[in-house]
Structures are given as C-alpha cells and as structure tokens.
Amino acid sequence: MIIMHGLLPLPPARVRLNRSVSEAFRGVTLVHLPVKKDILPITAEVNGRGHLVVGGCDTVELADKFGTPLFVYDEATLRAQCQDYADTFTAPGVDTEVIYAAKAFICKAMCEITMEEGLSLDVSSGGELFVARSAGVAPEKIYLHGNNKTPAELEFAIREGVGRLVVDSFNELDLVAKLAAERKACPRILLRITPGIKPSTHSYIQTGQIDSKFGFGLADGTAMEAIERVLATKEVELMGLHAHIGSQIFKLHSYAKAIELIVDFIAEIRDKTGFVCGELNSGGGLGISYEAADEPSTIAEYAEVIIGNVRKATAAHDLPMPKVMIEPGRSIVGNAGITLYRVGTIKKIPRVRTYISVDGGMSDNIRPMLYDAVYEAFIANKADRKKEVTATIAGKHCESGDIIVKDAKLAAVEVGDTLCTPATGAYGYVMASNYNKQPRPAVVMVADGKARIIIRRETYEDLTRLEV
Numbered sequence: 526m527i528i529m530h531g532l533l534p535l536p537p538a539r540v541r542l543n544r545s546v547s548e549a550f551r552g553v554t555l556v557h558l559p560v561k562k563d564i565l566p567i568t569a570e571v572n573g574r575g576h577l578v579v580g581g582c583d584t585v586e587l588a589d590k591f592g593t594p595l596f597v598y599d600e601a602t603l604r605a606q607c608q609d610y611a612d613t614f615t616a617p618g619v620d621t622e623v624i625y626a627a628k629a630f631i632c633k634a635m636c637e638i639t640m641e642e643g644l645s646l647d648v649s650s651g652g653e654l655f656v657a658r659s660a661g662v663a664p665e666k667i668y669l670h671g672n673n674k675t676p677a678e679l680e681f682a683i684r685e686g687v688g689r690l691v692v693d694s695f696n697e698l699d700l701v702a703k704l705a706a707e708r709k710a711c712p713r714i715l716l717r718i719t720p721g722i723k724p725s726t727h728s729y730i731q732t733g734q735i736d737s738k739f740g741f742g743l744a745d746g747t748a749m750e751a752i753e754r755v756l757a758t759k760e761v762e763l764m765g766l767h768a769h770i771g772s773q774i775f776k777l778h779s780y781a782k783a784i785e786l787i788v789d790f791i792a793e794i795r796d797k798t799g800f801v802c803g804e805l806n807s808g809g810g811l812g813i814s815y816e817a818a819d820e821p822s823t824i825a826e827y828a829e830v831i832i833g834n835v836r837k838a839t840a841a842h843d844l845p846m847p848k849v850m851i852e853p854g855r856s857i858v859g860n861a862g863i864t865l866y867r868v869g870t871i872k873k874i875p876r877v878r879t880y881i882s883v884d885g886g887m888s889d890n891i892r893p894m895l896y897d898a899v900y901e902a903f904i905a906n907k908a909d910r911k912k913e914v915t916a917t918i919a920g921k922h923c924e925s926g927d928i929i930v931k932d933a934k935l936a937a938v939e940v941g942d943t944l945c946t947p948a949t950g951a952y953g954y955v956m957a958s959n960y961n962k963q964p965r966p967a968v969v970m971v972a973d974g975k976a977r978i979i980i981r982r983e984t985y986e987d988l989t990r991l992e993v
C-alpha cells in the first residue's frame with residue numbers, strides 16, 4: 526500500500542470561536558463525546574483516561590478538588606456566546622443593543638464577563654441590581670424589569686440612575702412618577718407590552734399571552750391607555766416598548782408575529798398621539814439544546830429574524846427604524862455550564878427501575894420538577910464507555926419527585942462515580958435552595974487549564990448565619 530502524504534484530504538475548516546455553539550455544531554454527534562456536542566461547552570473533550578475535560582480541566586479532578594455538587598462554567602463558551610450575539614445582532618444603519626438577561630445566571634464574575642464583552646444587563650430585582658452594581662456595571666447599561674417592583678427597588682434604581690425602567694403596570698407608573706418627583710429625576714422608561722402571542726414552550730415560561738401577569742395587553746386596549754397616560758406624565762420619559770414572549774423558544778415565527786403586532790401598535794401610537802417610538806426591545810427567549818433531539822435556531826438566525834422583521838414592519842408603516850434590543854439569558858449561559866455530582870447509592874428494583882442517587886438534586890436543579898425539563902447525563906469518569914444501563918437519577922432530598930433525569934442511558938455505574946448533567950448553566954444555580962439544609966454548591970470557572978472558584982460552597986455555619 527502506498528501512502529501519499531501530500532494528498533491527504535484537507536482537515537475540516539477550523540471552527541471560528543465567535544460562532545455560537547449551536548451554529549458550529551448543529552446536529553453533529555462526535556463519537557468521542559458522551560452526548561451531542563452542542564449540549565456541552567465548546568471546549569469539551571474526553572482525555573486519555575476517559576474523563577470529560579472542560580476548559581482544559583479534567584472534570585473528575587475538579588470534583589475531587591472542589592467537592593460535589595459542583596457547577597463548572599467554561600469561560601470560552603460564555604465569551605463565544607456573547608461575541609456571537611455582538612457580531613450577529615447588527616445591521617448597517619441600525620442601532621442595536623444586546624442586553625444579557627442576568628437572571629439566568631448572575632454573580633459578579635458573570636457580570637464582569639458580559640461587561641468586558643460589551644453587553645448591557647437586564648436585572649429583575651433590587652438584589653440583581655445590587656450584584657450588577659457591585660460588579661461595577663455602569664448604571665446606564667442596566668435595564669430593570671419586574672411585574673411588582675417594590676417602592677424600595679424603584680427608589681434604588683432611580684437613585685442609581687439605571688438606563689431604563691421597564692414599566693409593567695399602571696400602579697407602577699404612578700409609583701415611578703411619585704418617586705421621580707420626590708427625587709427630581711426623570712427616569713427613562715420602556716413600557717412592557719403583552720402582544721397576545723403564545724410561543725410553543727412550557728406554559729410556565731410563556732409570558733406574552735393575553736392571560737399573563739406581565740405587561741399591558743395589546744388586544745384589550747390597555748396598552749394604548751398606558752401610552753396616553755405615560756405621555757401625559759411629565760416625570761418620566763418614554764423611550765419605547767418592550768415585549769418578552771417567553772423562554773426556551775425554538776420556532777422563530779413567534780418572534781416575527783410578535784414584532785408585527787408591536788410595530789402595528791407603534792404605527793397606531795404615531796397616528797393617535799404623534800409619538801414616534803424610538804426603541805423596540807423584543808426580550809429574550811432563544812432556546813438551547815438540552816437533549817439530543819433538540820434543534821434550536823442559531824443566534825444568527827434569531828438576530829436576522831428580529832432585525833429583519835422590525836425593518837420590514839416599520840417600512841410597511843413608513844416608520845423610522847427604531848433602536849432594536851434583545852435580552853438573551855439562557856442562550857448565553859445554558860450550554861456553558863455543567864453540574865458534577867457524586868454517585869452515592871444504587872438501588873435496583875427488579876423488573877421496575879434502577880435508582881442512582883447523587884449528592885444534590887432539586888436544591889441545585891429545580892427545573893425538572895418545575896418545568897418537566899429534560900436533561901442528558903453521563904459518567905464523567907467513564908465518558909468514553911458504552912452506555913449500557915438505563916437508570917433514573919435521583920437527588921438526595923426528601924421528595925419522590927426529586928428526580929434529575931428519568932431513564933438515563935449510562936455507562937455501567939458504580940458508587941463513587943462522578944455524574945455529569947450538561948446544559949445546567951441557566952436557571953440552575955440561581956434557583957438553588959437550602960431545602961433539607963443542603964449547603965448550596967460551589968461554582969468554578971474554567972479556562973485554559975485553570976479553575977477558579979467564583980462562588981464558594983456554603984458551609985454548615987452559613988446555614989444558621991441569618992438566625993437571630
């Protein structure tokens with residue numbers, strides 16, 4: 526056999542770092558990874574020992590060193606997602622802004638990354654605002670959301686001078702006007718509109734439908750009434766509209782429809798009041814891959830649908846192109862994070878089911894119980910092994926519903942194995958609780974073979990620190 530060195534096929538084109546995970550790896554299953562690649566951080570690989578490696582760090586060593594349960598975030602993935610949004614959510618002659626929806630995962634280290642990548646920040650409470658300001662996020666780059674911001678939260682936001690208050694109700698409008706008058710401030714606001722759109726996602730994370738606690742309804746005329754009230758309120762400056770229709774959305778046509786309705790409304794406002802809306806914030810919600818069957822749209826496709834439809838709809842009404850904003854949360858952090866657990870017990874019920882219990886559960890990942898969320902799982906120290914058993918992964922809490930993954934396909938499991946659930950970067954740690962007085966896990970950030978703790982593990986002492 527003759528080997529012709531010079532004629533080997535070219536290696537596949539290198540993946541540009543600033544493409545999104547979903548764009549680069551959509552639909553590709555690489556045999557050497559235990560799950561579909563786009564579910565994992567972009568730096569995920571399996572080393573010679575059969576261990577999952579993220580950010581150049583052996584995850585089994587991370588679990589040994591930092592303990593379990595452990596959240597691990599890959600800095601390269603976080604930055605790549607931010608950059609993908611920044612690169613693709615632009616168009617010639619269009620003013621755009623990408624605002625990270627911090628509730629998906631917020632801590633000072635995360636705020637620093639989004640700041641460095643040039644993103645603004647959306648916060649949904651005084652607590653999130655406090656963390657953002659503690660991290661040094663400029664107030665004018667912060668958007669405050671919430672359907673029931675307290676007087677104290679609004680006062681805090683006005684005092685700090687946040688960029689936009691997203692006003693959600695008539696009561697809030699009155700309160701903001703009163704607080705602004707007291708402080709002689711004139712906050713800039715967006716009005717949150719409920720366009721009456723039901724995207725196909727879990728009902729708990731649909732927010733744009735008529736029957737919603739959020740925003741001013743478009744269909745029943747409340748939104749127009751709100752506009753008229755705001756325009757007559759000299760204590761605030763109306764900058765534009767906001768609509769967030771839901772989360773974990775795969776089908777982009779819901780956005781197109783929502784934008785069409787909102788721009789129709791912008792035209793109606795102009796015709797009725799003469800006010801030309803300068804800003805349109807279409808919220809967040811782009812879905813991500815949690816399991817093999819998931820095929821989310823790419824960031825580029827999403828950006829194109831938002832900007833393209835705003836352009837189309839405004840042109841149809843002879844309106845100027847407004848500034849366009851989006852607020853992605855999950856799609857920036859979701860696939861950047863994984864959770865590592867230790868397998869503690871294995872219970873085989875003949876002809877029924879095998880339970881594998883790990884040292885965390887609903888206290889670090891409530892989503893399976895809250896939204897029927899589905900996750901993949903694999904043994905991080907056997908990431909190269911064939912999946913040969915079917916088992917249900919249970920948490921350690923005193924609830925039968927404390928199930929992280931039902932009927933997971935796993936390599937032969939033993940007590941002491943390190944179990945990994947990927948795609949836990951969004952709405953995981955931020956929803957963590959101390960149920961059963963479980964100390965909340967540590968969070969480490971990995972990059973270039975180095976791991977640093979960004980949130981330390983709670984101690985038993987932490988569990989009584991608030992008691993008087």
Ligand SMILES: *Cc1c(COP(=O)(O)O)cnc(C)c1O
Nearest residue numbers: 626769772809810852853854855
């Ligand atoms: C939760 C939320 C987002 C982010 O949603 P994702 O699905 O995480 O992208 C954006 N805007 C508002 C107002 C939200 O409540």
